[in-house]
Amino acid sequence: MIKGYVTHDQSLEALRLFSEMKLEGVEVDFVTIINILPACVNIGALEHVKYLHGYSMKLGLNSLSSVNTAIFISYAKCGCIEMAGELFDEEIIDSKDIITWNSMISAYAKHGDWSQCFKLYTQMKQSDVRPDLITFLGLLTACVNTGLVEEGRIIFKEMKESYGYEPSQEHYASMVNLLGRAGHMDEARELVKDMPFKPDARVWGPLLSACKTHSETELAELTAEKLISMEPENAGNYVLLSNVYAAAGKWNGVAKIRTFLRDRGLKKTPGCSWIEIGKLVHEFLAADQSHPQADAIYTILGILELEIMEGRRESSEELKFS
Numbered sequence: 001m002i003k004g005y006v007t008h009d010q011s012l013e014a015l016r017l018f019s020e021m022k023l024e025g026v027e028v029d030f031v032t033i034i035n036i037l038p039a040c041v042n043i044g045a046l047e048h049v050k051y052l053h054g055y056s057m058k059l060g061l062n063s064l065s066s067v068n069t070a071i072f073i074s075y076a077k078c079g080c081i082e083m084a085g086e087l088f089d090e091e092i093i094d095s096k097d098i099i100t101w102n103s104m105i106s107a108y109a110k111h112g113d114w115s116q117c118f119k120l121y122t123q124m125k126q127s128d129v130r131p132d133l134i135t136f137l138g139l140l141t142a143c144v145n146t147g148l149v150e151e152g153r154i155i156f157k158e159m160k161e162s163y164g165y166e167p168s169q170e171h172y173a174s175m176v177n178l179l180g181r182a183g184h185m186d187e188a189r190e191l192v193k194d195m196p197f198k199p200d201a202r203v204w205g206p207l208l209s210a211c212k213t214h215s216e217t218e219l220a221e222l223t224a225e226k227l228i229s230m231e232p233e234n235a236g237n238y239v240l241l242s243n244v245y246a247a248a249g250k251w252n253g254v255a256k257i258r259t260f261l262r263d264r265g266l267k268k269t270p271g272c273s274w275i276e277i278g279k280l281v282h283e284f285l286a287a288d289q290s291h292p293q294a295d296a297i298y299t300i301l302g303i304l305e306l307e308i309m310e311g312r313r314e315s316s317e318e319l320k321f322s
Contacts, residue, residue, distance in 0.1 A: 076107035180210025
């Protein structure tokens, strides 16, 4: 049941069931630990990961490599680089498999630490572990998050020419994202054009975002047309194109898209986030009023907004008279 909840993106239900399981005195084994950890990762519940780490040590389950690997990966994905690094360094170099190396590289990549990613990549090759497609995706992600265009080009070329890998949609999407963010729009467009297979939404999405950033209205229209044909019910694509029109001052285009969205009844999926306080996980949606302390939360937000506005006003007055 726990694994089923996790598989169907119901992480809070999985954690609730795990708590219920313990309260009823059901014995927890290594399979339970391995299955519940992804639920913690999905909602960023780092304290739960720490608890499960300690709990597994108490039960002696940390002697199993599968449990240790699952805990290490959970720390890495939750952004606890220090603890993940400690567990990674504790392992004997020869015992590290491709999953362990990739997890550590991906963790540093998410934090934009290219130097650590490249250091691990070098150590990995020296350990006679062959990089795979996930390794290169992690390295490209690091390049995207740090804006290292030339390094990204080198990695993309190396995976094809040195290792004989055919880049997937995700690899092309990363390269398009990297080039687009840096303003290399012609190169990004040519890369998409020369892909050996039909690009999907993962590739067109970053290109459309780059069009918005760099006011490429004509390319944005073409890209949005591709995206909308693939995801006609995804309101986010229409909203992004509307933002491109707004940035270019094409208000007729903005009005048409808004009318279209209203007539079709399409709405952008609201953003969702979690925060962990005292081992309790609180879930929030954009403009959410369902939390039991919603009134207090919005009161504090209102106070903060007033303080920010007051701070800006004082700053502008100081600049005016300086």
